[in-house]
Amino acid sequence: MEQISIAIFRAFMASLLLSTILVGSVNGRFVVEKSSIVVLSPVHLRSKHDSAIGNFGIPDYGGTMTGSVVYPDKGSTGCNPFDGPNPFNSRPSRPTVLLLDRVDCYFAMKVWNGQQAGVAAVLVADNIDEPLITMESPMDSMDTDGYVEKIRIPSALIDRSFSNSLKKSLQQGEEVLIKLDWTESMPHPDERVEYEFWTNSNDECGARCNEQMKFVKHFKGHAQILEKGGYTQFTPHYITWYCPEAFILSQQCKSQCINHGRYCAPDPEQRFDEGYEGKDVVIENLRQLCVHRVANESNRSWVWWDFVTDFHIRCSMKEKRYSKECAVNVLKSLDLPIDKIKKCMGDTDADVENQVLKTEQDLQVGRGSRGDVTILPTLVINDVQYRGKLGRTAVLKAICAGFKETKDPPICLSGDLETNECYERNGGCWMDSRSNISACKDTYRGRVCECPVVNGVQYLGDGYTSCEAIGPARCTESELSGCRCPHGFRGDGHKCEDINECKEGLACQCDGCTCKNTWGGYDCKCKGDLLYIMEQDTCIDRNSSKFRWFLTLLVLAGVVGSGIAGYIFYKYRFRSYMDSEIMAIMSQYMPLDNQQNEVQPLRQASSV
Structure with a gap:
């Protein structure tokens, strides 16, 4: 009877959710970002064509590259490494652009093998007549060697007819010279660049979460310099889902959603019966949105980068510190108005719309030249979805390409960075006012809070709220106060008995x-x-x-407890089974972060 009930329940949910999924597929919209390719020679091929920028490697936004095209006699799919340091006999004075066929392996693997062979760029020839699509990187589980992160050259997909004309000319022994042009790939309408970063406060969603947190940490210094100088306008965003009305009162939706099922996030551990809940993630996402809004009102919008970085270090979900209390401590260390942020967040238990999160849901839908935001992390610059490696230097180059010519800031022309965040409120780090010892340290990525080593004395602590001198040298300097003997000993701190x-x-x-x-x-x-x-x-x-x-009482309590435990175990086993059934279905309409790469948008492809 139990199995029949579960089967009926699952069939009902599947049929209901299927309609939701179909509607989402029809309305989904993915925009292919393009660059230009100009054929310079031979003369009879001179023309201009579009190519689809690959979603990995480093596109040369704002720049151009002129090179000779080569098409390998053997291994034209590029699925295996090429032999030798210069397998294509390329001219040393001119970049080599490798043309490969689209079959048999992942796009990223082709580009990686091309990079290993010393080429400057890779073009992949489509094998069917169709509109251009974006070449996506494979799922994390498919990239066992981590080669995608190592790709440093640009790549693009070209249509079948164009690639056939290039191959024919090469087979006839003609030199094919082309210019890859990214100057118009990034719009540059004015003297300021507007860019968005779609992210997530959850640090337990695998490689994607690690990638976005690494980017935030490394890009913070650049972002704050650009923002403080008025060169950019940055806005963070967070994806949210909603719970279908039929399941709002279910325990699964209650654990993953706030505001009566209106705003949801997947369960971090993918289990309803342990660890953190999806609603914990939604609430923290909301808090981080309000941090930016409130800080922006006081012309300190760049503090968002400090808060997110510090929260990740101090309140990691992996270390079981992901909590409201930890977040409040970070707010205090950065001198952010807690009451204003709380007011911005509103009542997350109320059966009403939350204006902050409602705005986020509306913005997820594509507008103008930008498509829907469907995966995390996503970077949007001047309303164009960024394509390429989410790295500090690559992203900075793309942002700099978004400035009008001659209007780019000095940071785009120089690698020298000095954040000077420690000058203001000591960067929110620990400081001993008596000895003027500080845990704040400026770096080119922004300030970090690390307990220092002073005159050979090592300090240990979290760097934010406490640092304590340790070791035998802690009392050798007269200016270091606070030396005392441990519990159970007596003395002046220098000598203990x-x-x-x-x-x-x-x-x-x-x-x-x-x-x-x-x-x-x-x-x-x-x-x-x-x-x-x-x-x-x-x-x-x-x-x-x-x-x-x-x-005697203890034994009797044990007998009674065993009976209760048996009953609880039976209920728990049935509940766990129900949870797993519901999770399997809900993941179809509300995809978990680590599943998002498995369901690619309509105009993307990661493999052959």
């Missing part, structure tokens, strides 16, 4: 007690078969009637 608690009558004062001094403490024992109780400093009979009565 053990306290004899037994001799001085500080311990074991009960009748029948014997005291033995130890290094830094003491040990109390009772005569005969008596048991010493430290809290009351007394000895009791191990075999007293009270003790036996306690054991």
Whole structure:
């Protein structure tokens, strides 16, 4: 009977959710970002064509590249490494652009093998007549060697007819010279660049979460310099889902959603019965949105980068510190108005719209030249979805390409960075005002809070709220105050002697007690078969009637507890099974972060 009920329930949910999925597929929109290719020679091929920028490697936004096209006699799919350091006999004075066929392996693998062979760029020839699509990187599980992260050259997909004309000319022995042009791939309408970063506060969603947090940490210094100088306008965004009305009252939706099912996030551990819940992620996402809004009102919008970086370090979900209390401590260290942020967040339990999150849901839908935001992380620059490696230098180059000519800021022309964040409120880090010792350290990525080493004295702590001197050198400097002996010792901090608690009558004062001094403490024992109780400093009979009565009660409690535990186990087993069934279905309409790469948008492809 139980199996029949579950089967009916699952069939009902599947049929209901299928309609939701179909509607989403029809309305979904993915925009292919393009670059230009100009054929310079031979003369009879001179023309201009579009290519689809690959979603990995480093496109040369704002720049051009002129090179000779080569098409390998063997291994034209590029699925295997090419032999030798210069397998294509390329001219040393001119970049080589490798043309490969689209079959048999992942796009990224082709480009990686091309890079290993020393080429400057890779073009992949489509094998069917169709509109251009974006070449996507494979799923994390398919990239076992991590080669996608190592790709440093640009790549693009070209249509079948164009590639056939290139191949024909090469087979006839003609030199084919082309210019890859990314100057118009990134719009540059004015003197300011507007860019968005779609992210997530959850750090337990695998490689994608690691990638976006690494980017935030490394790009923070650049972002804050650009923002403080008024060169850019940055806005963070967070994807949210919603719960279908039929399941709003289910425990699964309640654990993953806030505001009565309106705003949801997948369960971090992909289980409803343990760890953090999806609604924990939604609430923290909302808090981080409000941090930016409130900071922006006081012309300190760049503080968002500090908050997100510090929260990731101090409040990691992996270390079980992901909580409201930890977030509030980070807010305090950055001197952010907690009451204003709380007001911005609103009542997450109320059955009403949350204006901040409602705006986020509306913005997920593509507008103008930008398509829908469907995966995390996503970077949008001047309303164009960024294509390529999410790396500090690559993203900075793309942003700089978004400035009008001659209007780009100095940071786009120089690699020198100086954030000077420690000058303002000590960067929100720990500081000993008596000795002027600080845990704040400026780097080209922005400030970090790390306990320092001063005059050979090592300080340990979290760097935000505390740092404590350790080791034998901690009291060698007169200016280092606060030296004291450990518990159980007496002295001035420079020299410490053990306290004899037994001799001085500080311990074991009960009748029948014997005291033995130890290094830094003491040990109390009772005569005969008596048991010493430290809290009351007394000895009791191990075999007293009270003790036996306690054991009897303990045994009876164990019997009763076993019966209750058996019943709970049965209920838990049934509940866990139900949870797994519901999770399998809900993941279809509300995809988990680590599944998002498996369901690619309409105009993307990651393989052959």
